[in-house]
Amino acid sequence: MKKTAALAALSFVGLLDIASAETVPDPNAAEAKRIVKEFFTNLKAELQAAMEKGGPVQAIAVCKDRAPAIAREMSDKTGWDVGRTSLKLRNPATNAPDDWERQVLLKFEERKAVGEDVEAMAFAEVVETEGGKRYRFMKAIPTAELCTICHGEAIAAEIAAALDESYPEDQARGFKIGDIRGAFTLAKPL
Numbered sequence: 694m695k696k697t698a699a700l701a702a703l704s705f706v707g708l709l710d711i712a713s714a715e716t717v718p719d720p721n722a723a724e725a726k727r728i729v730k731e732f733f734t735n736l737k738a739e740l741q742a743a744m745e746k747g748g749p750v751q752a753i754a755v756c757k758d759r760a761p762a763i764a765r766e767m768s769d770k771t772g773w774d775v776g777r778t779s780l781k782l783r784n785p786a787t788n789a790p791d792d793w794e795r796q797v798l799l800k801f802e803e804r805k806a807v808g809e810d811v812e813a814m815a816f817a818e819v820v821e822t823e824g825g826k827r828y829r830f831m832k833a834i835p836t837a838e839l840c841t842i843c844h845g846e847a848i849a850a851e852i853a854a855a856l857d858e859s860y861p862e863d864q865a866r867g868f869k870i871g872d873i874r875g876a877f878t879l880a881k882p883l
Contacts, residue, residue, distance in 0.1 A: 719817065721817065721828045721830070721881075722815070722817050722830060724771075724773075725773070725817065725828075725830035725832075725879045726815070726832070728767060728771050728773055728775060728879060729830075729832045729877045729879070731767065732763060732764065732767050732775060732877060733877070735763050735767075736755075736759070736760055736763055739755050739759050739763075740752050740755050740756070743755045744839075749842045749843055749849075749852050749855075750851060750852060750855045752843070753843065753852070753855050753856060753859055754859075756783070756843075757784070757859050757860070760777065761787060761788075764776045764777065772881060773879045773880065773881045774879065774880045774881065775877070775878075775879050776788060776877070776878050776879075777834070777875055777876065777877055777878065778790040778794050778798070778875055778876060778878050779798070779834075779865060779874060779875025779876070780795070780798050780799070780802075780873075780875070781864045781865045781866075781867070781868075781875075782862075782863075782864050782865060783856075783860050783863050783864070783865035784860055784862070784863075785862050785864070786862070790878075793818075793820060793829060794831065794876070794878055797816050797831045797876070798831075798873070798875070798876060800816065801814055801816070801831075801833050801873050801876065802873060805873055811833050811835040811871060811872075811873055812833075812835050814832070814833035814873075815830065815831065815832045815833065816830070816831050817829065817830045817831075819883065824882065825882055825883070826882070826883040827880050827881065827882055827883060828880065828881050828882075828883050829878075829879070829880045830878070830879045830880070831876040831877065831878050831879070832876055832877045833873050833875075833876050834873070834874045834875045834876055834877065835871060835872070835873065835874065836868040836869065836870055836871060836872040836873070836874040837870065838870055840868065840870075840874055841868060841869070841870060843856060844865050844866060844867075844868045844874060845866070845867070845868055845869070846866075846867050846868070846869065848866060
C-alpha cells in the first residue's frame with residue numbers, strides 16, 4: 694500500500710509510469726528498453742576500449758564524437774529518435790532537453806529524493822504533437838564510479854583541461870555516485 698501510494702504521488706496525471714505499469718504489457722516500452730540497453734552496451738564498450746588505450750582523456754573523444762554517432766546509428770536502425778540528455782549538460786548545443794524531457798528529468802529527481810532506485814527509473818507517455826501522436830520514453834542514467842572521473846566533484850587537472858577544450862560550456866560536473874547523470878531519451882511516431 695505504501696509503495697503504491699508513493700508511486701501514485703510521483704506520477705503525472707494520466708501518464709504511463711513504467712515502474713507502476715508492469716501488469717500491463719507495453720510493447721513500445723519493451724522495445725525502447727531493448728534499444729537503451731543496446732545503446733548503453735555499445736557506448737560502454739567503446740568507452741572501456743578508449744580508457745584502456747589512452748585513459749580518460751581518450752574517453753572524452755568517444756563521448757564527444759562516438760556517443761552522438763551511436764545515437765544516430767540506433768535511430769537509423771530502429772526508426773526511433775534516440776539520444777541522451779540531462780539537466781546538467783556537457784554540450785548544451787547538441788543535447789539540451791526539450792520541455793517534456795526537462796519535466797521528466799525533474800520528476801526523476803523527485804523520485805530519487807523519496808528513495809526510488811535510479812537504476813530502474815524509467816518513464817513513458819504518448820504525447821500529442823503538431824505531427825501527430827508520439828510515444829516518448831526516458832530511462833535514467835545513474836552516475837557510476839567510473840563516471841566520476843570526468844563528471845565528479847574532484848576531476849584531475851589534465852582531464853579538466855581536456856574537458857574545457859572539448860566542451861567550453863560544460864555544466865556536467867559535480868556528480869556523486871548514484872546521482873542521476875541524465876537519461877536516454879527515445880521517441881517514435883504512432
